[in-house]
Amino acid sequence: MELTGKIALITGATGGIGGAAARLLAARGAHVVASGRDRQRGAALVKEIAESGGTARFLAADLGDVESLHHLAAAAGEVDVLVNNAALFPVAPTTEQEAADLDEAFGANVRAPYLLTAALVPAMVAKGAGSIINVSTMAASVGMPGLSAYSATKGALEALTRTWAAEFSPAGVRVNTVSPGPTRTDMVMLTMGEEGAAQVAGTTLLKRLAAPEEIAEVIAFLASDRSGFMTGATVAVDAGRTAI
Secondary structure: OOOOOOEEEEOOOOOHHHHHHHHHHHHOOOEEEEEEOOHHHHHHHHHHHHHOOOEEEEEEOOOOOHHHHHHHHHHHOOOOEEEEOOOOOOOEOHHHOOHHHHHHHHHHHHHHHHHHHHHHHHHHHHHOOEEEEEEOOHHHOOOOOOEHHHHHHHHHHHHHHHHHHHHHHHHOEEEEEEEEOOEOOHHHHHHHHHHHHHHHHOOOOOOOOEOHHHHHHHHHHHHOHHHOOOOOOEEEEOOOHHHO
């Protein structure tokens, strides 16, 4: 299995894209360190992975809390793969966006991956190998009403991908972004509803929502040596939405 012997930390791993990535990376041999806020769902994920023949452990963390981030990095230890997936998804017109919600979104979506990467990348650099995968969104490239805060945080994350690639890739650490289109996750369905999600899906070339597992396949590719010549890239997994 292509990820055997690798340790992968995945944030936001208790559902949606993060959960699908955790299952897939474990199935391909990685020891998964799954992080999230819900201990019960985390325990269920670890049990499911173990029953499928993989290995995983769960670390509870609140990515909006700096001290919790430091504890997560210390508890995770040295990792080979970091998937910065966890995110908040605020939806509001710009003129109605609460400042507190804006700050919270930037804390979870930008500051958290920034601090986790800063804490974990030195060990990757010392080994001369590693893969950091940031999960963005097509809304960072396509203007979508109501997603100003969310798209701004993800645009910042994509900029960090390029900067981190410039900083760390000469030492062997690859940094890439996966940019999903509309995906059937609990967060999307709760926020947008079936009708709203269907409308967004209708703007893509394939006219449907992605399954989280389809996004996870691209994450697994970027985690593996099969993508060994890729760094600083943003990979659109959006059914062609940003191509038209």
